[in-house]
Each structure stands twice: as structure tokens, then as C-alpha cells.
Amino acid sequence: MTEKKNKDSLRLVIFVFLSFALVHIPCLLFTFGKYDYVDDTGSITGTGHLFAALFMLMPALAMLVTRKITGEGAPLTGNGSLLLGIDFRNKKWVFFLLACLMPWIINEIGAAADMIVFHGFDRQMINSEQYVSIKELIPVLPAISILSAVIASFGGLGEELGWRTYMMPKLEKKTGIMPSVIIGGIIWSAWHWPLIYHGHSFGLNYPGYPWAGPLAFTFFCVFENAFLTYLTKKTSSVWPAAFAHAVNNARPSILLFFLNNEKLPETEAIFGLVSNLPLLILGVICTVLMVREFGNRKTFQ
Amino acid sequence: MKGLLYKDFLLMKGKLILTALAAVLLLILVFRFAVAGVKLEFTVENMEDVTGVLKSGVDAGNNALSVSLQLIDVSVIILMIMTVPYLISYIFTRDEKTNNGNYLLSLPVSKKQYVASKYILVLIMHYIFYSVSQLILIIDMSRENASSKIADTVQTILLPLFLVSMLIAVFELPVMISQGVEKAKQKWSYIFIAIFMLIIPAVLFVNPDFIARADPIGFVIRHQSVLVYAQLIGVAVVAAASIISYRYSLNHCEIRERGVWKDD
Numbered sequence: 001m002t003e004k005k006n007k008d009s010l011r012l013v014i015f016v017f018l019s020f021a022l023v024h025i026p027c028l029l030f031t032f033g034k035y036d037y038v039d040d041t042g043s044i045t046g047t048g049h050l051f052a053a054l055f056m057l058m059p060a061l062a063m064l065v066t067r068k069i070t071g072e073g074a075p076l077t078g079n080g081s082l083l084l085g086i087d088f089r090n091k092k093w094v095f096f097l098l099a100c101l102m103p104w105i106i107n108e109i110g111a112a113a114d115m116i117v118f119h120g121f122d123r124q125m126i127n128s129e130q131y132v133s134i135k136e137l138i139p140v141l142p143a144i145s146i147l148s149a150v151i152a153s154f155g156g157l158g159e160e161l162g163w164r165t166y167m168m169p170k171l172e173k174k175t176g177i178m179p180s181v182i183i184g185g186i187i188w189s190a191w192h193w194p195l196i197y198h199g200h201s202f203g204l205n206y207p208g209y210p211w212a213g214p215l216a217f218t219f220f221c222v223f224e225n226a227f228l229t230y231l232t233k234k235t236s237s238v239w240p241a242a243f244a245h246a247v248n249n250a251r252p253s254i255l256l257f258f259l260n261n262e263k264l265p266e267t268e269a270i271f272g273l274v275s276n277l278p279l280l281i282l283g284v285i286c287t288v289l290m291v292r293e294f295g296n297r298k299t300f301q
Numbered sequence: 302m303k304g305l306l307y308k309d310f311l312l313m314k315g316k317l318i319l320t321a322l323a324a325v326l327l328l329i330l331v332f333r334f335a336v337a338g339v340k341l342e343f344t345v346e347n348m349e350d351v352t353g354v355l356k357s358g359v360d361a362g363n364n365a366l367s368v369s370l371q372l373i374d375v376s377v378i379i380l381m382i383m384t385v386p387y388l389i390s391y392i393f394t395r396d397e398k399t400n401n402g403n404y405l406l407s408l409p410v411s412k413k414q415y416v417a418s419k420y421i422l423v424l425i426m427h428y429i430f431y432s433v434s435q436l437i438l439i440i441d442m443s444r445e446n447a448s449s450k451i452a453d454t455v456q457t458i459l460l461p462l463f464l465v466s467m468l469i470a471v472f473e474l475p476v477m478i479s480q481g482v483e484k485a486k487q488k489w490s491y492i493f494i495a496i497f498m499l500i501i502p503a504v505l506f507v508n509p510d511f512i513a514r515a516d517p518i519g520f521v522i523r524h525q526s527v528l529v530y531a532q533l534i535g536v537a538v539v540a541a542a543s544i545i546s547y548r549y550s551l552n553h554c555e556i557r558e559r560g561v562w563k564d565d
Contacts, residue, residue: 046443050333053439076303085303136526144529147536151460154432 005174011070012170018062019162020191023055027194038199052195056155059162059191066166083165083238092235099231099240100150103248104142106282110275111255114264117274122260131257138254145252149243156245157238163188163225164232164241177290181229181283185222192217206270216271223276223283224248230286233294305410305418306425309392316391318384325377326433332370333440367444371451374441378434378455382466385426389470392422393482416478416550420543423470431463457528464535471539471546479553 030037030051037048044052067074077085088096115121137144149156163184171180193214196202202213231240261269268274313319395401405415438459442452476485 050439050443053436076307134526137529140530140533143533147533148460151428151431152435154428154435 007070008170008173011066011072012167012174014070015062015066015162015166016187018065019059022058022062023191024194026051026055027198030194030198037195038204042199042203042205044200048199052200053155055195057158059160059166060158063162063166080169081165082161083232083236086237086239087235092237095231095235096240096243099244100146100247102227102282103244103250104146104252106278107251107253108255109278110272111253111259113277114259114268114272114275115255118264118268120259120261120263122258122263138257141254141257142252145250146247149246149250149252153242153246156249157242160228160232160238160241160245164228165238168225168229168232177295178287181226181287181290182222184229185225186218188225189214189218189221192221202270207266212271216273220276220279223279226283226286226290227279230290233290302414302418302421305415306422309418309422312392312395313388316388318387322377322381322384322433326437329374329377329437329440333443368451370444371441374437375451375455378437378459381430381434381437382462385423385430385466386470386473388426389423389473390477390482390485393477393485397482412554413551416547416554419474419478419550420471420547423467423474427463427467427470431459434459434463457525460532461528461535464532464539467539468542471543475546475550475553478550 029035035047035051036045037051039045064074066072072080075081077083086096131138167187168180168184171184174180175183192200196213196217197210198204201217202209206213208215228241228244231244232238234240438452438456441455442449473485473489476488
């Protein structure tokens with residue numbers, strides 16, 4: 001038993017080391033000015049998008065390499081597996097649906113919170129050229145975003161195969177559910193830090209650069225980790241987490257279209273402390289549910 | 302069912318076309334970075350009058366180079382779309398040649414599992430190839446001087462193209478499962494002959510000027526809203542067609558020549 005625990009610890013260390021190395025080392029290309037991650041306006045460049053897409057596959061690659069070199073094997077379903085199976089029985093389909101819809105609901109509630117608290121509703125948007133050109137699409141924008149994200153969820157799958165199906169079970173075995181959610185969230189966030197340093201999510205000109213961005217991102221990652229881990233545990237499948245990750249990245253929302261960031265305080269526009277409160281609540285709920293349902297069990301599934 | 306899917310993927314593993322596609326994808330990625338810095342350049346001394354002309358020529362050359370690389374990417378994406386039906390047909394052909402159906406009778410495999418495994422295989426293959434196509438598109442859009450019109454057009458029509466491919470697969474699968482690959486190929490021959498018979502009068506009697514005036518990129522840009530709605534409806538149509546096709550396959554699946562499936 002002790003030998004198995006030591007092996008799991010070794011696998012965890014190897015996985016974290018590999019997944020960090022596969023991203024942090026190429027990020028040196030941005031550090032030494034070979035490529036720009038963001039342009040002068042703060043938007044991610046084409047090269048930045050390419051690197052981001054490739055980086056999303058690195059946790060899965062690190063996981064496969066770790067399994068190979070430590071002789072763990074890579075079963076597709078079952079205990080200690082890649083959790084690639086899909087099972088809709090016993091109301092598991094509800095969690096697949098939640099995975100696709102919750103990020104959208106969170107975004108809408110967050111945008112509504114910003115509009116109410118900071119009066120961020122942009123009346124002029126309704127008369128703008130941009131609105132007129134796409135007003136037929138606005139009612140279906142969330143549906144299209146969710147659909148496109150689910151169909152193109154290979155990036156989300158790449159990350160979730162590493163973090164939720166490999167790292168989280170091993171962390172949970174060592175520390176229990178709640179500590180693993182926090183530690184896993186911090187590790188996941190730290191993996192993003194070089195990209196955040198080069199402008200990912202927050203740009204390069206936010207107050208508190210370069211420290212506030214990673215801090216805010218850690219806050220987000222811990223609670224998002226709780227939600228994604230809950231989805232994975234309830235369905236014994238990586239797919240809901242992959243879909244939720246992809247949909248979250250797509251940021252589907254109707255209300256966001258009408259939110260004027262210039263009316264928000266700078267910290268809110270960049271870090272979204274109020275708009276991310278729904279995510280905080282969701283994360284806490286998922287953690288409590290996991291502790292109640294799985295708290296005394298030693299196995300992940 | 303896991304075993305059936307595993308068997309089908311193993312069958313595809315050694316196919317030359319997959320190795321070739323993987324090599325092409327790697328080359329596209331390598332060339333994205335290896336060729337990125339290569340540009341047509343010139344040095345001009347004391348030729349101010351022609352500098353403007355030369356510069357615009359060099360800029361045009363750089364743009365043409367970028368567009369050529371983009372068109373290569375688009376060609377690879379189209380090849381991806383065409384590879385999926387080829388691989389599905391290959392798997393069914395191999396199953397028939399090796400009498401796999403009779404072998405399955407000796408295993409605890411039900412008709413439902415066999416039929417479902419084929420539909421899931423089609424879904425997985427389309428997912429994989431669509432994901433790879435998206436990656437090629439991302440590589441494409443990251444190039445300097447990349448034409449956003451070409452990239453946006455391909456982005457808009459990529460999903461519809463894959464939906465059409467899936468729709469063709471769900472119509473083909475019941476025929477292949479119930480009657481065999483040869484019958485399915487025969488039916489395709491009839492369809493192609495019918496299309497050919499429609500094209501001939503069109504070529505003979507329709508004014509070809511509209512081909513010269515055609516602006517597919519402009520069409521996609523002008524009708525983006527319609528295409529977006531079409532995508533939503535298309536997914537629903539493909540999902541509905543898949544369910545109907547699956548039910549039909551289940552009712553008509555039987556081992557040809559002898560034997561019956563175990564009860565589910």
C-alpha cells in the first residue's frame with residue numbers, strides 16, 4: 001500500500017513537472033521577444049492563439065508520457081483510466097447538460113450583476129452599427145457558442161485529460177477532497193502564469209501587473225476546478241469537464257454584448273470580482289456536495 | 302462495444318493515408334515557424350522612381366506566398382473531410398473480407414452493440430478530423446499576411462462541410478450494415494450517375510457567365526447570419542437522421558448467409 005502511494009506521488013510529480021515544462025519552456029520564446037503573445041491593443045495575436053491551442057494539448061501529452069514511463073498503462077474506462085467513456089444512465093445526462101449550460105448561465109448572471117451594481121448597461125449599443133449587423137444572431141449567440149465549443153472541444157479535452165482525470169484523483173487520494181480542490185486549482189493556475197505574464201486574460205497594462213493577474217486567475221481556477229472535478233466525479237467521464245472548459249473559454253452570453261466596460265471600475269473590468277461571484281458560489285456548492293457524497297471514500301470514482 | 306471500437310481503430314492504424322496526413326500536419330506546423338520569417342526582399346540604390354513599383358510588387362509577392370500557403374491548408378482540410386468516408390468504407394470492407402460477422406457470433410456481442418459501435422465510430426472519426434481541421438485553421442490564421450477573408454470563409458463553412466459528411470455517413474451506414482459494402486457502392490454509383498445526368502444539361506444550356514461572376518467568399522460574408530442558423534438546424538437534422546438511421550440499421554442488421562444475432 002505504501003509502495004503504491006509512493007508510486008502515485010512520483011507519478012504526480014512527474015506529470016506536474018512535464019506539463020509545466022511543456023508550456024513554460026516554449027513561453028521563453030515570448031519572453032525573449034521572438035514572438036508577441038498580445039499586440040499593441042492587448043488582443044492575442046495569431047501566433048498567440050496558435051501557441052495557446054497547442055499548450056491546451058500539453059497536459060494530455062504529459063499525462064500519456066507519465067503513464068508510459070511509470071508503467072501505469074492507459075485504460076480507456078474504469079478505475080485509474082482516461083475516463084473516456086460516456087454513460088447517460090442513472091441521470092448522468094443531467095450533468096452533461098449542466099456542463100454545457102452552467103458556464104453560459106454563470107456569464108449571464110455575472111454580466112447582470114455588473115449591470116446592476118455598476119450601471120454597466122450600454123444603451124447606445126442598441127443603435128450601433130455593430131448591433132444592427134448582427135441583431136438577428138443575438139438570440140442564438142449562446143447556442144452557437146455552446147455548440148461550436150462542444151464540437152471543437154479538443155483543447156478542453158487536452159487539459160481535462162491531464163488535470164481532472166489524472167492529477168485530481170491522485171491529489172485527492174493524498175490529501176482529501178477539499179485540500180485537493182484548492183491545491184489542484186493553484187497548480188492549474190500556476191501552469192497559466194507565464195502566459196498571463198505575457199498578456200493572457202488580462203493584457204499587459206492592468207493595475208498590479210504582473211502580480212495581480214496570476215492572483216485573480218488563481219481565485220478563478222480554484223472554484224472552476226471544484227465545478228469541473230464535481231462533473232467528472234458524478235459522471236466518471238472526462239467529457240462533461242471538457243465541454244464545460246470549452247464552453248467557458250467561448251464565453252457565451254447575450255448580456256455581455258450590452259455591457260459597457262468603460263462604465264465599470266478598472267479592477268472590475270479587468271478582474272471581474274463581482275461578475276465572478278456566481279462562479280465562487282457554484283464552486284463552494286460543488287465542493288460541499290463532493291465532500292458530502294464522496295468524502296469518506298478513498299477511490300475517485 | 303469498447304472492444305469493437307478498439308478493433309476498428311486498430312484496423313485503421315496502419316493505413317498509409319493516416320500516416321501521410323499526420324506527416325502533412327507536422328510539415329504545416331514546422332513550415333509555419335520555419336518559413337514565417339522568409340519574405341521576398343530587395344535592395345534598391347538610387348532608384349527612387351521605381352521603388353514604389355518594386356515595393357508594391359514585393360508586397361504582392363509576399364501576399365501571394367501567404368495565400369498559396371493558405372490554399373494548401375484548405376486543401377489539406379478538404380482531404381481530411383474526404384478521408385472519413387474512405388476509412389469507414391475500408392473498415393466495412395475488411396470486416397466482410399475477414400468474415401468478421403461470423404466471428405462475432407462466437408462472442409458475447411449483441412446486435413445493438415455492433416450497430417451502435419459503427420455509429421459511435423463515425424462520430425468519433427468526425428470529431429477527431431474536425432479537431433485536426435480546426436488546428437490547421439488556427440495555424441493558418443496565425444501566419445503573417447494571412448488573408449482573413451479566406452480564413453473566415455473556411456471557418457464558416459467547415460462545420461457545415463463536416464455535417465454534410467456525417468449526413469452522408471448516416472445514410473450510407475444502414476446500407477453497408479444490412480446489405481454490404483458492394484451494394485452501398487452500387488447505390489453511390491447510381492447517385493453519381495443521376496448527378497452527372499443533371500450536370501450535362503446544365504453545362505449545355507446554362508449561361509456559364511455566372512461562374513466568372515461568382516464570389517463564394519463574398520457570398521459567405523454577406524449571408525453569415527443565414528449560415529449560422531443553417532448550422533444550428535443542420536446539427537439538429539444530422540442528430541435526427543442518425544437516430545432514424547440507427548433504428549433502421551438495428552431492424553435490418555443480420556449476418557448475411559447464416560446465423561442470427563444474440564438477443565439484447
